[in-house]
Amino acid sequence: MNDRLLEVRGLKKAFLLKSGVFGKSTGLIPAVDGVDLDVSADETLGLVGESGCGKTTLAKLVLMLEKPDAGTIVFEGKDLRKARGKDLRKIRKGMQVIFQDPFGSLNPRKRVASIIAEPMIIHTMGSKKDIARRTVDLMEMVGLSEDMLSRYPHEFSGGQRQRICIARALSVNPRLLICDEPVSALDVSIQAQVINLLVDLQEKLRLSYIFISHDLAVVGYLSHRIAVMFRGRIVELSDAHTLFASPQHPYTRCLMESVPEPSPQRTIRKNHVTGNLLETNGDDLQKGCPYSPACPWADGQCIAETPELVERNTGHFVSCHRHR
Amino acid sequence: MDTEKQDAVTHAPVSQDTGNGDLLIIEDLHTHFFTHDGIVRALDGIDLVLKSGKTLGIVGESGCGKTVLALSILRLIPNPPGRIVKGSIRFQGRDLLTLTEREIRQIRGNSISMIFQEPMTSLNPVFTIGSQLAEVVTLHQKRRAGTKAQAREVAIDMLKKVGIPSPEKRVRDYPHQLSGGMCQRVMIAMALACQPMLMIADEPTTALDVTTQAQILRLMNTLKEETGTSIIMVTHDLGIVAQTCQDVAVMYTGHVVEHAGVEAIFSCPLHPYTKGLMQSIPRMGEKVRGTRLYAIPGNVPTARNMPKGCSFNTRCPEVMEICRQETPPPFRPEPLHLVRCWRYAP
Numbered sequence: 203m204n205d206r207l208l209e210v211r212g213l214k215k216a217f218l219l220k221s222g223v224f225g226k227s228t229g230l231i232p233a234v235d236g237v238d239l240d241v242s243a244d245e246t247l248g249l250v251g252e253s254g255c256g257k258t259t260l261a262k263l264v265l266m267l268e269k270p271d272a273g274t275i276v277f278e279g280k281d282l283r284k285a286r287g288k289d290l291r292k293i294r295k296g297m298q299v300i301f302q303d304p305f306g307s308l309n310p311r312k313r314v315a316s317i318i319a320e321p322m323i324i325h326t327m328g329s330k331k332d333i334a335r336r337t338v339d340l341m342e343m344v345g346l347s348e349d350m351l352s353r354y355p356h357e358f359s360g361g362q363r364q365r366i367c368i369a370r371a372l373s374v375n376p377r378l379l380i381c382d383e384p385v386s387a388l389d390v391s392i393q394a395q396v397i398n399l400l401v402d403l404q405e406k407l408r409l410s411y412i413f414i415s416h417d418l419a420v421v422g423y424l425s426h427r428i429a430v431m432f433r434g435r436i437v438e439l440s441d442a443h444t445l446f447a448s449p450q451h452p453y454t455r456c457l458m459e460s461v462p463e464p465s466p467q468r469t470i471r472k473n474h475v476t477g478n479l480l481e482t483n484g485d486d487l488q489k490g491c492p493y494s495p496a497c498p499w500a501d502g503q504c505i506a507e508t509p510e511l512v513e514r515n516t517g518h519f520v521s522c523h524r525h526r
Numbered sequence: 527m528d529t530e531k532q533d534a535v536t537h538a539p540v541s542q543d544t545g546n547g548d549l550l551i552i553e554d555l556h557t558h559f560f561t562h563d564g565i566v567r568a569l570d571g572i573d574l575v576l577k578s579g580k581t582l583g584i585v586g587e588s589g590c591g592k593t594v595l596a597l598s599i600l601r602l603i604p605n606p607p608g609r610i611v612k613g614s615i616r617f618q619g620r621d622l623l624t625l626t627e628r629e630i631r632q633i634r635g636n637s638i639s640m641i642f643q644e645p646m647t648s649l650n651p652v653f654t655i656g657s658q659l660a661e662v663v664t665l666h667q668k669r670r671a672g673t674k675a676q677a678r679e680v681a682i683d684m685l686k687k688v689g690i691p692s693p694e695k696r697v698r699d700y701p702h703q704l705s706g707g708m709c710q711r712v713m714i715a716m717a718l719a720c721q722p723m724l725m726i727a728d729e730p731t732t733a734l735d736v737t738t739q740a741q742i743l744r745l746m747n748t749l750k751e752e753t754g755t756s757i758i759m760v761t762h763d764l765g766i767v768a769q770t771c772q773d774v775a776v777m778y779t780g781h782v783v784e785h786a787g788v789e790a791i792f793s794c795p796l797h798p799y800t801k802g803l804m805q806s807i808p809r810m811g812e813k814v815r816g817t818r819l820y821a822i823p824g825n826v827p828t829a830r831n832m833p834k835g836c837s838f839n840t841r842c843p844e845v846m847e848i849c850r851q852e853t854p855p856p857f858r859p860e861p862l863h864l865v866r867c868w869r870y871a872p
Contacts, residue, residue: 252735359825389587390762394806394821401818416736423808423819446810460740461810462765466788 248425583771656697
């Protein structure tokens with residue numbers, strides 16, 4: 203369990219904020235602002251947060267689809283930021299990605315067989331025959347039948363398309379799969395099928411996942427450890443059980459209290475998010491705790507100093523001045 | 527399918543004290559779409575009852591007909607290709623389907639209003655939210671807002687009610703200047719501007735973040751208490767149903783397969799589809815790793831491959847021989863619990 207697969211340190215990325223007809227840049231938005239992350243072998247790391255908190259940007263940075271401004275990404279002992287061209291491609295073979303929208307992420311003009319085979323051709327993984335055989339195996343592995351190989355993506359339902367995306371991602375034998383909201387676009391009954399598939403594949407292939415979602419219940423179900431993101435920072439990181447049993451950061455609590463529970467006996471508790479959480483803009487974020495404008499416990503220190511992510515208990519990291 | 531026999535049972539709504547306290551009664555509603563590939567029976571015999579002052583949740587997966595039902599109530603089904611072919615929708619005793627276009631326009635936005643899923647796209651980007659709010663009132667209730675100044679007053683008042691800070695300034699804002707949650711508040715303000723009897727909310731929080739969603743749901747609950755407006759909450763999220771509704775209708779392929787009070791639906795679901803749905807949602811903090819989620823096998827059948835008999839029979843774990851032959855009529859194992867499943871045939 204402790205064999206470390208991915209190590210991210212001090213990762214930063216800011217986007218230029220552009221406005222006006224000529225796109226004059228008017229400021230910097232820190233999308234990912236100093237993130238440290240580890241993923242061990244066979245582990246699922248959940249990443250939760252609301253839209254715009256930097257979850258997807260973080261995933262793109264880890265994959266080097268987006269160039270980081272600062273920080274290091276070490277995957278299987280190799281530094282991704284130092285690797286170029288061929289070397290980078292070789293390292294990246296070990297990490298694959300599944301996106302949220304199974305409709306937009308499959309080329310509508312290609313048959314399923316060539317969609318799944320493409321990564322193997324790019325990474326030259328054997329002869330045509332080998333690749334064809336492996337394509338059939340992959341289809342079976344994700345619960346689709348062989349005779350579907352000659353069909354086009356539009357002939358499949360959302361859940362089946364997501365299975366095709368999974369098969370494509372697994373075709374190059376990755377160690378790490380980054381799942382960016384893979385079940386959010388699916389119906390409840392189909393969602394459960396895909397979640398079960400992901401769990402089974404992890405056991406069978408000894409995969410590690412970074413599972414990104416805004417749905418706390420789904421993340422809680424799948425993850426060993428969970429990182430809660432807010433405004434480009436990780437505000438709390440802990441094993442899944444502890445996080446649900448005793449959330450420490452006020453934002454984590456607010457998130458959990460906001461989830462409508464599927465049980466009529468328990469009513470929505472009054473959460474303490476105030477309207478101004480939505481209204482605060484980038485300028486206020488330069489110093490202080492990013493959550494302080496909305497936090498009911500915020501005081502002078504919170505506005506003046508940005509809290510560090512510190513280990514409160516073993517394996518439980520919290521970034522907050524108030525909760526000790 | 528034996529229609530005659532079915533109709534006899536069908537026309538018995540959940541609430542038995544018909545006429546007192548029932549705001550909306552839908553009976554045997556069929557909305558079909560006539561497409562190149564044949565007829566799509568989006569609604570295939572819907573029976574529903576909404577009691578006044580209550581929230582009725584309509585749950586189901588995509589394509590089950592939830593939105594078509596919401597649109598049918600307001601007669602907003604695009605024709606062609608869609609048409610309400612059969613049934614009745616009685617609202618305060620009047621059948622909405624027999625009204626003229628002019629009469630139904632008096633009802634839309636006035637006594638029945640609607641909130642859509644995408645708050646950003648439902649608002650007109652080139653008008654201020656104040657003028658859009660005022661338009662609703664001036665169109666429907668001239669005497670309340672005869673002059674521009676009066677209409678503006680009403681708009682500010684409504685914005686205040688839905689919890690938008692400094693409404694005097696906000697009335698001059700355009701939709702793009704507001705966040706998604708704020709836009710949805712504006713939509714709610716618009717929907718409530720004419721003090722409707724019924725508000726239909728079609729996935730009102732699906733496009734929003736959880737924390738914003740919690741605020742909007744709480745707001746809707748509070749406003750319902752204050753104004754006595756009944757709500758039809760169309761959603762795919764069982765959590766939202768549990769938190770906001772008193773009655774629930776579960777839909778599957780154009781049928782209401784189960785209709786009961788919210789407690790009954792959650793504590794003892796009867797239809798195999800409802801049971802499957804309940805088991806397939808991961809619950810927060812309750813998981814035991816290693817246990818599998820229950821997944822309903824297969825996919826929702828499409829109009830082209832709709833099975834004979836009960837439309838759930840291809841995915842049902844409790845399927846019987848009769849299920850493959852005949853469509854089940856609604857049965858009533860409890861006085862206030864309707865279920866369309868042969869398991870509960872008396």
